[in-house]
Amino acid sequence: MSFDLTFECLLDSRCDVAESPVFDERRNCLFFVDIGRSALHRVDLSGAGHVEWTIEGGACSTGLARSGRLVLAQRDRVVLFDPDAGAVTREIAAIEPDIADTRLNDGKVGPDGAFWVGTMHDVPDRRPVASLYRVSPEGAVERKVEGVVCSNGLAWSGDGSLLFHSDSRGAWIDRWQFDPATGALSGRRRLASLDEASGRPDGAATDAEAHYWSAGVSAGIVNRFSPEGRLVGTHRFPVPAPTMPCFAGPDLKTLLVTSLRPAGIGKENRSGGIFVARSPVAGVAVHRFDDRWI
Template identity: 30%
Template sequence: MIKIEQIGFLRNQLGEGPLWDDELQCFFWIDSLKGEIWRLDKEDEIRRYITSEMIGSLAIIDDDMAIVALRTGLYLFSFSTQSLSKIWDLKNDQVDLRLNDGKTDRQGNFIVGSMCVKDRRQPKAALYRINSELRVEILEEDVIVTNGPCFSPNGSTFYFNDGRRRILAYDYDPKGPLKNKRIFFDGSKYGTSSDGATVASDGNIWTALTGSHEIGCISPSGDLITRIPMPVKLPSSVMFGGTGLNELFVTSISNSGNRVSKEHLAGSLFKITNINAQGIAEQRFRLSV
């Protein structure tokens, strides 16, 4: 039987960016609007790290360092000193943009996208790739908000939600442009919309169905095959973790600015077990400079 349990007694404002680091055997997530990084060790110890701005996502580099996507750009962040070093500036002259969701590809490049802060209906954001030499390139434009970037088990297919209640799929080359854009999953057909996502070892995509208060499992052919009701209205993202990568961690929202939930458990971190699925260890960001 599927089991859902609350972890700790936290109430994040905008819980997002779940990330399991297989080398450290610990789980990271963020409270985006507060600029906080949270860490859960295998001994169930919870720590908090504070950045200087809103945070959209992060990727681990080594045991002390991460690349973090903050409102104004990309930074290197030290967990031991909680210090930041800016490595790339998000040009923000014409529209009110900030960086949002991100994930490493199977080669250790960091894929991250932006979003409009004030007018979230405008397709003025973009999707970027940052390589080991900190070179940044644009992969896609005409994006409303970047959510749920993730990769097929062999890394040849890239998925992400561009803010139009759908998940797009592309053929992916870690050194080339995105190709063969297609609609992989249309949430409107199921009366829902997806948010953060991750891919299991069998190729199924697990995602937070914020539009229907559920966690969903989508087959590689784009069919919604499993729906798990959540005890909160606004689950936000998912990530496999645990020693066997068979536990599904779920972040949630209490107040994102445009979505508010006053439920007792809103903003909590959850863990789902007994779902007969296993994740794939996420790559660390491979920094070579």
């Protein structure tokens, strides 16, 4: 399917690094983080009802929980946040707390009900010392993938049988066979290798056709790949650095994309905002962290 997208600014938030958009169908709103300002945001799909919370300890990525709370990755902790109370209510796990030059980055809830979150080497001279982890609701932490510079791009196919994962600095996109019952990974396959011009892979989402949408943060584009890694669409973004797409709305055809604000950008530029387009193909509904007993 070939198509064009027309993006409009939903929220001119001017975030430092807006990331991790997730659609909450119960509240009919979008949650996202601003990593640069340690903030968590909520906004209605109309662009109204904007709320911002400053989170001590950082806000790097987020996902929905079955209880209505959010699972939130901080710099080196995974916690539960209650948006109704506006507060962190529980710590789930610590990840690499003794390593000063890494931090948590992209995280999403998998079909297995666990929170999957990766680290990144957070220094100018970045090296492949980061990893991808699985965090169970009970707080068990399991390292799943090693040798990553900046873990990113987590997304699952609609049937839960495929996991997509990227390294923004590698820069590559991989696909794994995924067991939704256990979270076991197998059959790693390299789908794409990218560069600055083709769009280093940042955050991502999947659609109902098992295609993978990747924010090409270095090239001002959103790329759409087939499940086999063929580039089937490149969509020009209205600001220089998109960071992550997600699908929203009752039919999951509202495409929302976060962005970061590069240093020195002009005052009139809406970089760091949230942008919206209508997609002809529906996205995959996100999963919820299984916190029923917490």
